[in-house]
Amino acid sequence: MTELAVDALTSRAGGRTIVDRVSFDVAAGEVVAVIGPNGAGKTTLLEGIVGLRPTGGRVRVRGRLLESFADRAASFAFAPDDATLPQEALVATLVDHAGAHRPRRAAITGALHRDLRLDPLLSRSAGVLSRGERKRVALYVALAADRPVVVLDEPFGAFDPLQLREVRDVVRSIALAGAAVLVSIHQLADAERIADRALLLSDGHRIAFGTIDAIRAQAGGSAGSLEDAFIALLSPSGERDAS
Amino acid sequence: MHRELAIALRARVTWLVAALAALLVGHGFVLAVDLFSSASRSALAGSLQPREMDPLVGVVRPTLGVVDLALVLLGPIVAARVVSVEKERGSFGALCLQVGSTTTVLLRKLLAAACATSLLVLPAAACLVAYRLAGGHVDPIETAVATLGEILHLGVVVAVSIAAAAWTSTFAQAAAVAVVFSLTSWMIDAGEGFAALAWLGRAEAWSVERHVAVFQRGVIGLGPIAWLLVATAAAIALAIVGARIDLLIRRRAVVALSISVIAIALLAAVGQVRRAYDWTEERRASLPPAVVAALRAVPAPIAVEVDLDRDDSRRRQLESDVLAKLLLTRPDADVAFPLDARGDTAAGAHDGGYGRIVIRVGDALRETRSTSRKELVTLVLEAAGASSPDWTMPPYPGFPAVVEGTSRRVVALAAYGFFPLAFLGTGLVVSRRRTGR
Numbered sequence: 001m002t003e004l005a006v007d008a009l010t011s012r013a014g015g016r017t018i019v020d021r022v023s024f025d026v027a028a029g030e031v032v033a034v035i036g037p038n039g040a041g042k043t044t045l046l047e048g049i050v051g052l053r054p055t056g057g058r059v060r061v062r063g064r065l066l067e068s069f070a071d072r073a074a075s076f077a078f079a080p081d082d083a084t085l086p087q088e089a090l091v092a093t094l095v096d097h098a099g100a101h102r103p104r105r106a107a108i109t110g111a112l113h114r115d116l117r118l119d120p121l122l123s124r125s126a127g128v129l130s131r132g133e134r135k136r137v138a139l140y141v142a143l144a145a146d147r148p149v150v151v152l153d154e155p156f157g158a159f160d161p162l163q164l165r166e167v168r169d170v171v172r173s174i175a176l177a178g179a180a181v182l183v184s185i186h187q188l189a190d191a192e193r194i195a196d197r198a199l200l201l202s203d204g205h206r207i208a209f210g211t212i213d214a215i216r217a218q219a220g221g222s223a224g225s226l227e228d229a230f231i232a233l234l235s236p237s238g239e240r241d242a243s
Numbered sequence: 244m245h246r247e248l249a250i251a252l253r254a255r256v257t258w259l260v261a262a263l264a265a266l267l268v269g270h271g272f273v274l275a276v277d278l279f280s281s282a283s284r285s286a287l288a289g290s291l292q293p294r295e296m297d298p299l300v301g302v303v304r305p306t307l308g309v310v311d312l313a314l315v316l317l318g319p320i321v322a323a324r325v326v327s328v329e330k331e332r333g334s335f336g337a338l339c340l341q342v343g344s345t346t347t348v349l350l351r352k353l354l355a356a357a358c359a360t361s362l363l364v365l366p367a368a369a370c371l372v373a374y375r376l377a378g379g380h381v382d383p384i385e386t387a388v389a390t391l392g393e394i395l396h397l398g399v400v401v402a403v404s405i406a407a408a409a410w411t412s413t414f415a416q417a418a419a420v421a422v423v424f425s426l427t428s429w430m431i432d433a434g435e436g437f438a439a440l441a442w443l444g445r446a447e448a449w450s451v452e453r454h455v456a457v458f459q460r461g462v463i464g465l466g467p468i469a470w471l472l473v474a475t476a477a478a479i480a481l482a483i484v485g486a487r488i489d490l491l492i493r494r495r496a497v498v499a500l501s502i503s504v505i506a507i508a509l510l511a512a513v514g515q516v517r518r519a520y521d522w523t524e525e526r527r528a529s530l531p532p533a534v535v536a537a538l539r540a541v542p543a544p545i546a547v548e549v550d551l552d553r554d555d556s557r558r559r560q561l562e563s564d565v566l567a568k569l570l571l572t573r574p575d576a577d578v579a580f581p582l583d584a585r586g587d588t589a590a591g592a593h594d595g596g597y598g599r600i601v602i603r604v605g606d607a608l609r610e611t612r613s614t615s616r617k618e619l620v621t622l623v624l625e626a627a628g629a630s631s632p633d634w635t636m637p638p639y640p641g642f643p644a645v646v647e648g649t650s651r652r653v654v655a656l657a658a659y660g661f662f663p664l665a666f667l668g669t670g671l672v673v674s675r676r677r678t679g680r
Binding site: 047050051053054072073077078079080081084086087088089094097101123124128141142145 | 245246249250253254328329332333334336337339340341342343344345487488489490491674676677678
């Protein structure tokens with residue numbers, strides 16, 4: 001069942017079109033990765049979907065057109081890329097704050113708490129956390145919110161390979177719990193491991209959208225990696241599926 | 244709220260600014276106490292009337308005056324930061340989504356900012372307690388009225404700072420915008436007492452400080468309360484619109500313009516409300532009770548026209564004394580300064596009519612050049628056909644107090660050392676980053 005449907009989303013800034021009529025959908029329980037080169041419009045797309053910047057086009061969640069910010073807030077949990085936590089606050093304060101705003105069931109938040117290994121961090125100020133620790137807390141804050149669609153902007157950048165596997169599993173577990181997960185990923189290997197489908201953006205345009213295999217096929221070779229497909233599709237001779 | 248309070252109260256800059264404000268307020272307080280002590284010595288030696296020794300004027304008002312300065316210059320640093328750091332850290336949008344409403348986030352931030360900014364007012368309260376302990380007299384009611392003015396001022400500063408933060412991207416931009424707003428108010432006040440700046444006279448009604456000053460006289464003015472509350476509400480409304488990151492800037496600007504127009508109209512309307520209540524000890528901001536009763540019994544409208552320039556000391560004396568007291572008694576009285584409307588102030592000064600005070604009560608007209616309180620009020624009553632009432636005032640003994648020797652040293656030590664260091668120490672403890680190890 002389609003949980004999130006994005007139709008011709010467009011975002012402009014400073015007279016420039018950053019995202020141009022991008023359409024795609026995400027089903028409940030599915031992880032869709034947004035991939036693309038730097039400056040492709042990944043962050044702008046995600047921020048536009050969740051309502052943090054004015055956009056054209058339509059966004060529907062469970063078939064309902066989202067018109068107000070309140071609609072978006074009721075539909076999306078969001079973890080921005082570069083956001084830092086309030087350095088002055090204790091991690092316990094941030095966890096409590098997340099728990100005070102429509103959290104998921106206790107069993108899920110408890111599992112998130114355990115899997116993101118928050119216990120040793122609770123008595124610490126957010127300002128003294130390492131980058132990976134901060135990212136774990138930020139992920140908890142976003143994933144603990146009971147919303148049908150979870151949008152994560154570059155959630156995997158701060159982790160070593162061991163932690164990365166754990167965090168990928170955590171994101172997967174939220175999808176398994178029924179959420180639609182839309183996640184922008186810079187490392188294509190990560191996208192290949194976690195995503196059911198991928199949306200390839202370049203220069204604000206949708207270049208490809210589908211399963212990893214379908215994207216490989218669109219690039220003209222089903223045996224190569226996603227990285228090979230990425231390079232092939234973004235080379236000057238690459239073919240756009242939406243223009 | 245814990246999250247927002249942590250951002251406001253666990254930040255080092257909040258306590259550093261509070262310590263700086265404590266030092267400023269402490270300095271103003273010590274200067275006021277020294278001057279008041281010096282005048283008190285003369286009063287106790289018989290050179291001055293002890294009843295002229297008014298601690299509200301001599302100690303409370305100068306101390307709170309420095310609080311005004313601290314609020315205007317340092318308040319935005321504390322208040323705007325609560326919103327601005329979220330924007331600079333990139334977490335504001337995600338927070339709004341998490342909470343579900345930008346308005347809720349902003350109102351929580353506003354409360355947290357108000358809590359943090361109120362630290363700038365605390366040193367004044369501590370100083371006045373110190374003065375009381377050193378043997379000075381502080382009337383709790385009139386001091387509470389004066390403090391109410393500071394609290395309302397704090398509300399305006401916090402709301403404007405939050406609005407500035409909501410409309411800008413960085414802390415520096417927000418603090419600069421908020422300080423510029425406050426300085427505009429000062430610029431208007433700068434016109435007071437200068438004939439050459441008479442053209443600024445019409446803007447007086449838009450000065451925040453002018454509305455706050457009423458409370459520092461121990462008077463509760465309904466107009467100033469309404470004005471400061473409307474200004475605060477307007478700034479909050481602008482902040483809510485400014486924070487709507489989901490709306491196009493053009494749409495936000497149109498809504499903000501509409502709010503501004505409504506706010507200006509409301510401020511202009513409530514600025515006309517002159518009803519005020521004297522809460523000073525022995526009602527010394529008012530005329531004698533019998534005179535008040537006689538003036539209130541005058542059925543005809545009262546108008547006073549004063550042909551004096553803004554830089555004439557007689558005019559300042561009239562405005563701060565008899566005209567203020569007349570308006571307290573008869574808020575409907577019309578007081579005009581025709582020379583303010585003239586561009587050529589020098590010509591006014593040479594006019595034969597300069598210095599004239601014309602009193603109209605209904606159709607009756609009286610004229611004088613005296614600035615004596617008794618003379619002017621008697622002329623009003625005479626024009627109204629009323630007899631001169633009893634001018635006996637309730638006895639205000641005055642409270643001369645010489646703070647010297649050990650008391651002076653302790654007061655100075657508290658003002659310059661203890662209070663600022665207490666804020667610094669508290670800040671160091673509260674803002675300490677907890678490593679949890």
